[in-house]
């Protein structure tokens with residue numbers, strides 16, 4: 001699958017990701033023992049260079065962050081008093097809940113932070129093989145309360161997967177991480193659990209994921225046995241991710257056929273536009289548009305889930321979905 005961001009093979013079939021992820025971040029017999037560094041210690045007291053394992057070639061996460069910090073100092077964005085934490089957030093690719101500090105192979109880390117420049121990011125991606133991309137972050141990315149907010153990919157690629165777990169199994173959700181909010185990997189996903197509860201309590205065969213983002217809940221509903229799932233988002237980058245994620249998870253979801261329609265030009269949708277339809281064990285439709293108009297083009301469903309950012313009123317959205325048998329704000 002060609003990566004929509006960099007053209008390389010960043011996006012892989014879900015089965016491939018899931019079969020490798022357990023071992024991916026583990027140390028081999030040749031790796032040095034635990035060598036976590038103090039994240040708040042100033043650079044001047046930290047080791048001069050890091051070692052990569054002579055056998056597996058992996059580097060410890062803290063070592064990679066240390067190399068990034070040294071590059072940021074070289075270009076004048078940090079100094080001897082700055083610490084590892086000042087680099088930003090490390091996001092492992094794919095995201096997976098780990099009980100230990102990961103060992104990283106090539107292109108398995110995305111850095112997201114502030115006080116970064118394009119030049120620094122390019123140096124980091126070029127000289128540190130473990131880093132796949134560097135993103136300048138601006139608060140939460142995505143559509144927040146009617147306004148588009150996004151970070152800026154400074155260098156590398158920003159396509160990053162999260163492994164999402166539910167009782168029916170796991171799916172893999174890719175995100176354009178500079179444009180879609182970050183979800184930190186947890187072993188229990190409370191939104192997936194809430195979806196499951198509503199789905200089974202309401203014996204729902206049809207589900208609408210009204211603010212679907214990259215498609216986590218709508219596609220998970222397919223894995224949980226829903227016969228029909230409609231996914232909608234007003235934010236075009238999210239909708240583009242959903243279409244990629246249908247392709248990525250097609251065998252797990254029993255999808256036999258995928259039809260893609262032209263993507264709208266506008267980033268923020270209005271009248272709902274059908275951009276993709278998939279059929280098989282679960283029939284899936286993907287719309288780009290304003291939720292308030294969605295039910296002028298689709299039928300009400302057994303269950304409609306609304307997954308909004310915390311602290312934002314969902315009243316208008318609940319009204320828009322009120323013909324559905326059950327409306328759940330998750």
Ligand SMILES: [Zn+2]
Nearest residue numbers: 003006010157
């Ligand atoms: Zn890529």
Ligand SMILES: [Zn+2]
Nearest residue numbers: 028031053056
């Ligand atoms: Zn090793």
